[in-house]
Amino acid sequence: MSRIGVFVCHCGTNIAGTVDxxxxxxxxxxxxxxxxxxxxxxxxxxxGQDYIVDIIKEHNLDRVVIASCSPRMHERLFRxxxxxxxxxxxxxxxxxxxxxxxxxxxxDKQIGTPKAINLVAMAVAKADCDTQLFTHEIPVTKRALxxxxxxxxxxxxxxxxDAGFPVTIVERKTTIGGKMPMLDKTFPTLDCSACISTxxxxxxxxxxxxxxxxxxxVEKVEGYIGNFDVTIREKAKYIDYDKCTGCGMCETKCPQKxxxxxxxxxxxxxTAVYKPFxxxxxxxxxxxxxxxxxxxxxxxxxCAKVCPTGAIDYQDVDRVTTERYxxxxxxxxxxxxxxxRLYGEYGGGRYADVISGLQFERLVNASGPTEGHILRPSxxxxxxxxxIVKCVGSRDPHKxxxxxxxxxxxxxxxxxxxxxxxxxxxxxxxxxMDVRTPGKNYDEFYMNTLHEGARxxxxxISKITRRSDGKLVCLGEDTLSGNVVEVDADMVVxxxxxxxxxGAKKLAQTVNTQLGPEGFFTEAHPKLxxxxxxxxxxxxxxxxxxxxxxxxxxxxxGAAAAKVIGLLCKQSIESxxxxxxxxxxxxxxxxxxxxxxxxxxxxxxxxxxxxNSRKVTRTxxxxxxxxxxxxxxxxxxxxxxxxxxxxFNDEGIMREVEAYATR
Amino acid sequence: MGFCxxxxxxxxxxxxxxxxxxxxxxxxxxxxxxxxxxAGCPVAASADVDCRGxxxxxxxxxxxxxxxxxxxxxxxxxxxxxARCPQNIDLPALNTAICRYEMKRGIAAEREGxxxxxxxxxxxxxxxxxxxxxxxxxxxxxxxxLFQDVANSPRMLSRGLLSGDGYKxxxxxxxxxxxxxxxxxxxxxx
Numbered sequence: 001m002s003r004i005g006v007f008v009c010h011c012g013t014n015i016a017g018t019v020d021x022x023x024x025x026x027x028x029x030x031x032x033x034x035x036x037x038x039x040x041x042x043x044x045x046x047x048g049q050d051y052i053v054d055i056i057k058e059h060n061l062d063r064v065v066i067a068s069c070s071p072r073m074h075e076r077l078f079r080x081x082x083x084x085x086x087x088x089x090x091x092x093x094x095x096x097x098x099x100x101x102x103x104x105x106x107x108d109k110q111i112g113t114p115k116a117i118n119l120v121a122m123a124v125a126k127a128d129c130d131t132q133l134f135t136h137e138i139p140v141t142k143r144a145l146x147x148x149x150x151x152x153x154x155x156x157x158x159x160x161x162d163a164g165f166p167v168t169i170v171e172r173k174t175t176i177g178g179k180m181p182m183l184d185k186t187f188p189t190l191d192c193s194a195c196i197s198t199x200x201x202x203x204x205x206x207x208x209x210x211x212x213x214x215x216x217x218v219e220k221v222e223g224y225i226g227n228f229d230v231t232i233r234e235k236a237k238y239i240d241y242d243k244c245t246g247c248g249m250c251e252t253k254c255p256q257k258x259x260x261x262x263x264x265x266x267x268x269x270x271t272a273v274y275k276p277f278x279x280x281x282x283x284x285x286x287x288x289x290x291x292x293x294x295x296x297x298x299x300x301x302x303c304a305k306v307c308p309t310g311a312i313d314y315q316d317v318d319r320v321t322t323e324r325y326x327x328x329x330x331x332x333x334x335x336x337x338x339x340x341r342l343y344g345e346y347g348g349g350r351y352a353d354v355i356s357g358l359q360f361e362r363l364v365n366a367s368g369p370t371e372g373h374i375l376r377p378s379x380x381x382x383x384x385x386x387x388i389v390k391c392v393g394s395r396d397p398h399k400x401x402x403x404x405x406x407x408x409x410x411x412x413x414x415x416x417x418x419x420x421x422x423x424x425x426x427x428x429x430x431x432x433m434d435v436r437t438p439g440k441n442y443d444e445f446y447m448n449t450l451h452e453g454a455r456x457x458x459x460x461i462s463k464i465t466r467r468s469d470g471k472l473v474c475l476g477e478d479t480l481s482g483n484v485v486e487v488d489a490d491m492v493v494x495x496x497x498x499x500x501x502x503g504a505k506k507l508a509q510t511v512n513t514q515l516g517p518e519g520f521f522t523e524a525h526p527k528l529x530x531x532x533x534x535x536x537x538x539x540x541x542x543x544x545x546x547x548x549x550x551x552x553x554x555x556x557x558g559a560a561a562a563k564v565i566g567l568l569c570k571q572s573i574e575s576x577x578x579x580x581x582x583x584x585x586x587x588x589x590x591x592x593x594x595x596x597x598x599x600x601x602x603x604x605x606x607x608x609x610x611x612n613s614r615k616v617t618r619t620x621x622x623x624x625x626x627x628x629x630x631x632x633x634x635x636x637x638x639x640x641x642x643x644x645x646x647x648f649n650d651e652g653i654m655r656e657v658e659a660y661a662t663r
Numbered sequence: 664m665g666f667c668x669x670x671x672x673x674x675x676x677x678x679x680x681x682x683x684x685x686x687x688x689x690x691x692x693x694x695x696x697x698x699x700x701x702a703g704c705p706v707a708a709s710a711d712v713d714c715r716g717x718x719x720x721x722x723x724x725x726x727x728x729x730x731x732x733x734x735x736x737x738x739x740x741x742x743x744x745x746a747r748c749p750q751n752i753d754l755p756a757l758n759t760a761i762c763r764y765e766m767k768r769g770i771a772a773e774r775e776g777x778x779x780x781x782x783x784x785x786x787x788x789x790x791x792x793x794x795x796x797x798x799x800x801x802x803x804x805x806x807x808x809l810f811q812d813v814a815n816s817p818r819m820l821s822r823g824l825l826s827g828d829g830y831k832x833x834x835x836x837x838x839x840x841x842x843x844x845x846x847x848x849x850x851x852x853x
Contacts, residue, residue, distance in 0.1 A: 427670075451690075453692070481723060482665070484666045486668045
């Protein structure tokens with residue numbers, strides 16, 4: 001006979017508004033094994049906690065049921081209270097969720113109250129089957145892995161390395177830096193984007209604790225918080241970086257010069273052996289195997305002939321390494337939506353002078369294809385009238401994405417400012433649905449752009465057509481005056497939506513974490529755990545988690561670094577004891593659990609067991625408690641019922657169902 | 664509603680826009696179209712376009728339409744809009760500037776409004792104070808609305824609102840001179 005205490009929380013009016021908490025406590029007193037039931041306005045408050053502790057001692061309770069919010073919210077807190085202030089094992093606790101799953105979804109006390117009583121009855125039944133569980137210590141590998149070398153990854157790497165822990169950055173492009181060095185100026189201060197990002201890139205390269213792996217991808221992640229075994233494929237660069245001095249001779253002489261430059265968004269060309277931009281890190285070239293004549297046709301070899309140090313190696317192969325890390329930061333960034341595929345009404349890419357915002361960044365940048373002169377891609381003339389279209393792809397659930405990309409309002413205003421600044425007498429029309437400027441000095445920047453003469457027209461461009469004189473006729477509505485309006489533009493800039501990068505889904509599977517419906521990585525809690533994931537030891541930085549601008553990205557990267565440092569500072573961490581457990585005597589060694597386990601936590605082993613007072617050696621399943629995440633898949637797959645989940649044992653679950661069914 | 668080519672408007676509108684801006688001291692770029700003015704305006708509901716709409720048409724350069732609007736003429740210059748405007752835009756001054764722009768060119772959108780404005784100013788120029796009796800009589804005669812508001816006269820009389828002759832404020836001569844000088848300076852708005 002257990003002695004169970006039931007504590008029903010009002011949560012102010014959150015629960016008490018739709019659940020008669022006193023009636024729930026009254027009903028609980030009639031339930032089997034319940035020795036005490038009471039209520040409190042806020043069970044999670046200091047007084048609420050003291051109340052629980054006092055009652056446990058006073059009534060000599062040996063099990064606790066707390067009817068309150070979701071266990072995700074406060075289960076850990078209540079366990080801590082039991083562990084630190086009472087003699088009870090913290091796992092002899094059940095939380096009945098009568099808030100998120102009851103009071104918040106009902107409006108009527110007549111419905112909410114009986115449901116809350118049912119939920120409490122189930123928790124009481126399960127509590128009776130709870131057993132003491134004990135954690136053990138897991139060692140922590142004091143190294144961090146950053147996936148993605150954009151500004152988020154760079155910032156997180158620097159912060160972690162500065163705290164004294166070794167960091168590896170894995171970047172799939174040929175240089176770290178991401179998109180930030182491609183931008184011309186950053187809002188709202190208008191400081192040069194490359195001038196503030198490239199020093200951070202060099203700082204990474206020079207940092208004794210930071211290792212940079214470019215042209216690399218994570219292939220496999222095994223293990224768990226504190227101990228991830230990560231397999232990284234570093235693709236062949238065909239250049240020996242130990243010999244290469246970065247002199248650039250190969251780039252100068254490479255005869256393949258007509259490859260569209262990714263860095264300049266296809267508005268200039270590069271060679272097959274190349275460095276994407278002068279400040280690239282590592283500051284050494286790579287051979288693009290898809291375009292190199294030597295690698296595709298076996299003819300050429302000019303770079304090898306001119307290289308003064310003999311660094312060119314056409315026989316280079318991919319290198320695959322496996323290393324152990326304590327924590328992983330996902331900083332995989334974003335891509336811009338491919339508007340050409342979606343918006344036929346904007347020409348679908350057929351008009352050379354309809355460009356993306358990122359192309360405009362390159363056009364206006366002094367190191368860009370036009371050396372900073374705003375010139376039309378079609379004929380190289382200076383546009384006098386420019387139209388900016390915001391929300392291209394964003395807030396368009398039908399063709400694009402349903403969400404707001406957050407940064408476009410601001411860089412749209414910046415583009416308008418830059419155009420009017422660089423083209424004297426230039427006229428700029430900005431077509432918008434809303435202007436969203438939530439940031440320090442952001443609205444001031446926007447108002448300034450208005451004062452400089454940018455014409456903001458509230459409406460989306462409906463169609464762009466190209467007239468025979470080369471003008472782009474943009475048709476839209478000014479919804480504020482009710483006029484249908486037309487602008488004869490020389491150039492159109494589309495501020496396109498941020499979308500998750502290609503491969504995010506595959507990476508999510510590799511690292512065992514979730515993506516939201518829009519394809520960005522999901523944080524553990526949108527407000528209270530914004531840089532953590534639901535997988536222990538895995539953190540998020542920057543636009544991998546959702547669209548954001550540079551200040552927010554850098555802030556989040558710092559936050560992720562703080563979480564990583566907090567973890568790596570520990571000698572060891574406590575394991576989760578709610579893991580699968582195999583009863584050897586029942587296990588038939590069929591291996592169904594091995595196949596179904598998503599975490600590769602179960603293996604088959606030979607064990608010598610005592611059966612009917614005889615020693616036998618059999619194959620049985622064994623759970624690695626570090627890898628097991630307690631999902632329970634194996635317990636369902638196990639035919640003889642040998643696998644059980646500690647904290648959620650079969651008996652407890654059956655008793656819960658029974659308690660509900662017999663009410 | 665209408666259709667306009669903004670690129671063409673840009674060119675055509677710059678002259679009138681800068682004249683109206685200079686006369687009123689209002690920079691229409693300041694307005695972010697929140698509509699707080701229109702929501703408090705006592706005449707917006709009976710106008711063709713409300714005061715926010717007037718600014719919007721100026722912002723996009725649709726001067727042709729602005730010069731055909733009733734709203735500037737209906738504006739009472741009560742100042743509620745200005746008192747509440749987050750950007751401190753002087754809409755009464757803007758409306759007056761639009762009216763006077765039209766009057767100067769003889770293209771007033773509201774002939775009766777124009778008549779009223781002229782009679783009112785003549786009145787103040789002559790006496791240094793508005794003589795309501797004279798104003799009502801001249802306005803009714805000139806516009807042909809002979810009996811407009813006549814039914815109000817007994818009540819106005821009983822409250823002393825029609826005793827213009829009896830009311831002579833101390834500064835009247837100065838006001839007379841000021842109005843005279845200003846109208847002369849403007850080249851006379853008849």
